[in-house]
Amino acid sequence: MNRRYFILSALALAVAGFGGATWYTTRPGPPAEAEPVSPELAEALIRSYSPVLGPRDAPVTIVEFFDPACEACRAFHPIVKDIMAEHGDAVRVVIRYTPFHGEGSEVAIRVLEAARMQGVFEPVLEAILRDQPKWASHGGMRPELLIGIAASAGLDPEAAKAQLLAPQTTGVLNQDRADVETAGVRGTPTFFVNGKPLDPFGEAELRRLVATEVAAANS
Secondary structure (H helix, E strand, O other), X not given: OOXXXXXXXXXXXXXXXXXXXXXXXXXXXXXXXXXXXXXXXXXXXXXXXXXXXXXXXXXXXXXXXXXXXXHHHHHHHHHHHHHHHHHHHHEEEEEEEOOOOOHHHHHHHHHHHHXXXXXXXXXXXXXXXXXXHHHEEOOEEOHHHHHHHHXXXXXXXXXXXXXHOOHHHHHHHHHHHHHHHHHOOOOOOEXXXXXXXXXXXXXXHHHHHHHHHHHHHHO
């Protein structure tokens, strides 16, 4: 079975994505005092399987609802990395999958889950975002390119054949979809910092909220 046929088969078998691409834009003004979310929502923000960037025991957690086909997510990725670098071991990022761009997003998420199973999540994530204009162009999705892109970052494509369609992978997608609904996420990226929603949205606001939480953790 060649690679293109396999990826297209994955598309045919995968559950339907949300569809409709939306993202937030930066809004002016200082952020209001953020309030933690309800216990019910807090439970839905982080799952035991969710990919984690940074130290797992960091006192400050950024939860990012993330779509690998989203241009705004790609633009914010270096900002999030810079925030992590600025605060060192004090900050971690938890990735929640948000397939708002339909089948292309879903295939990318399945590839990321295969990468996580193989221990190459971060390099594959970097490669998928780097080459996003190739496979997630507004002119047309080309998800058949994703395996090759991921393989260039260390993914074993033969092992990925079963992992892409594994019940575990489908379960992750379904649970994340449910949690997106519970959290009321309507655009990507959407951030929560130690359970507090980032509102208003913006780079400066995210940096400020993270710095506030880091300072509180160190006090």
